[in-house]
Amino acid sequence: MAPDAADLPVKSIAVEMALPDLASQIAALEENTQHYVHEENVRPGDTLAAVLQRLGVDDDAAEAFIKSDKVARSVLQLKPGKRIQAQTSDDGELQWLSSMQIDGRDADGVRNVVINRVGDQFKASEVPAKLERRVEMHAGEIRSSLFAATDAAQIPDNVAKQIVEMFATDIDFASDLQRGDRFDVVYETFWQNGEFVRAGRILAGEFRNGGNTFKSVWFDEPSASQGGGYYSFDGKSLKKAFLKSPLEFSRISSGFSMRVHPISGQWKQHKGVDFAAAVGTPVRASADGVVEFSGNQGGYGNVVVLKHWSNLSTAYAHMSRFATGMHKGEKVSQGDVIGYVGTTGWSTGPHLHYEFRVNNAPRDPMSVDVPNAQPLAGAELQRFRNVAGDMSHRFALLSLADKGPKLAMK
Template sequence: MIKYKNNLAYGLQAVTQLVRSHPKRITSTLAVLLLGTGVTAFGVAPLAPDAADLPVRQILESVQSLPTEVQTEALGSFQFKLFRSETTRSTDTADALLKRLNIDDTAAAAFLRSDSNGRLTLMGRPGKSVAVEATDGNQLLKLTVRWATDDEEKFTRLVVERKPDNSFSSRVETAPYTSSTRLASGSIRTSLFAATDDAGIPDAVAVQIAEIFSGDIDFHRALRKGDRFSVVYETLEADGEAMRTGRVLSTEFVNNGKTLQAMWFRDPASNTVAGAVAKGGYYTLDGQSLRRAYLASPMEFSRISSGFKMRFHPILQTWRAHLGVDYAAPTGTAVRSVGDGIVEFAGVQNGFGNVVFIKHRNSHTTVYAHLSRIGVQRGQSVSQGQHIGAVGSTGWATGPHLHFEFRVNGMHQDPMNIAKQSETIPLSVTAQPLFRQLAGNVKQQLQAAADITQTRAE
């Protein structure tokens, strides 16, 4: 006990001595300890009273349900609206079309047969887009028919509607297309059309690609397996539905290892007459025009049945020089002038049958024979690409085809060589800055289109 007291006294003496020696350090340490304890206490202190201590009240209210009669009447009068779409067929009647649309409405069918506007539904070419709105009892409420015309900017719309008294009204109107841009690409295995079919590209786009590069690629004979192409083109839509294919905006074709590129461009400085609208054309991405004085073919992309060479004449039964090119095509297929010129002759001539001679500059003459009909007159001015007649089998012909010749100073020449050697129309100097800017964007678009095929392959 005495030893413990001595130790306690010694400890107190030591603490007292420590406080005297370091008063500030001891005070700071105690303050920090007290502050930390306070903060900790504040952090864990409850912010609300215990829920068990709160008073509890019970409230009762009566709720009345809505009248069921009103709801029943609303459900009874409610009608679904059904929407369906179809395209017209060459064998369609008003009744057959409505039946295919699942419309059971004799009054609507009678109106389409009797109304002058309603009869437009089945007049003209088949393939018109038809959309209907019907009741849940398959009664017609509204019928809309859309179709393309020769106007490249507007389409025609026919609307037939049921009125409150259950009669029908009709109206015909025009509306502008909405243009959208599509990218696509493909690879050649057998033919251009087979490749575009595989890629889901419309035939009209394939024809334009062949036309654009026709001066550099013989699409009938020069395609190779593994050739590839990319294209950016317009689609013209009517009320949100694709109606027709627009213009190819840019395209790239790799043929036998050689890359060709083209883009559409309208040169504002190419006007030759004051106030005239500048004509657009296709150019390489470095500004070289692809438009030549002569087209490579008097017809849109088609099969060549007989080239510029010796052949066994099917009628005369002798070997003779074939001084032209024969294009096999159905009767009525449009024939166009390969260049600007004047009609020198239009009529019937010996074995040529119905034939047109067009005089061009530099003593050049083109001949279009075996036509089923002639669409120009002697002395008439024609422009490149203008339709001058249609394919037929008149004269010495075993079947419908076009016989085409190119003569220079009266001497027959290979049309393919003449087209390739004809001069191009240059891009104006003032348009070059704008062209270079657009060409940069085109390169990116074509690369994006090419990536589609690569992604599909992977």
């Protein structure tokens, strides 16, 4: 048995300690004054004065500098959600201010604008943002619309728009979607100091529409003869010669068939497809081509005719106005905006009349079979298979997660 603790000898030690000199500690702190860094997000309707006030900046000279300096003026682009940081002195003088500027889609378009006080003056400079790249994976299910599904899956809007662009040659997102359709998407995101900055490019996507499944992988090898683009998992380009619809979101109001003309009341062959849409909806070139005609043409109203290859051409009629540069001989690429929906000419309401012509003879654009771009081959195909294999693995992870919460990995 252990001895009773009360019977053990007690040894005490006394140490005399000097009291701390509080005055010297206070003086040291005063010499190294600490200032808080304030951070604010721009709110809808904000002005520069309102943002500076919330940041604790009370400095007329700083505000005047921001408004007058060529580099510092970019701070005035007060887009809601934009983050601005600032440090001030005790009386509100600005010591430095930092604001992030975002242009384009990739990381190269992100930079920081920094304003520093140098004595009684200010200096503004731009520096590339040091971003961390991550790869995220999401899955969603269509209940009402694509954008409602992407919102529910916490997918940024610019990624949702890329989904439309990626599968535009196979799916008409205005009329082909069905309740229960599912999609998986892998895309890159960029972060700074642990905070989300922006979403980048979609790296791979899978869309199950009705009984069909469409898959795509982004391939951007420097040696690829066709440059970057989306491919199916077997290496075939997904860029078809013609888009399925020249409008991103619309519905067919009149097909390629015999019908009673809405103005003359006579039975007549309708030699195109009408897409109902609001005035001002952008009209896209369905394929690469050259402007053959741009102007007013009687019943067609404002019309653009594009000449393609092998005696193929397309016409876009009843537009309210043309896009800049729509002159004869102007080259356009697939997806370029060439005009805007209207109701000019013989039209009873806003819509786009779209014609597909072979040797100037109208053909039904919904049934014409056009080829894809050339598939990958040789060394390019082998490199692509490595990329596609990684994306297949990611889709498998999404499937195992049973379409659960967001997965993120570097």
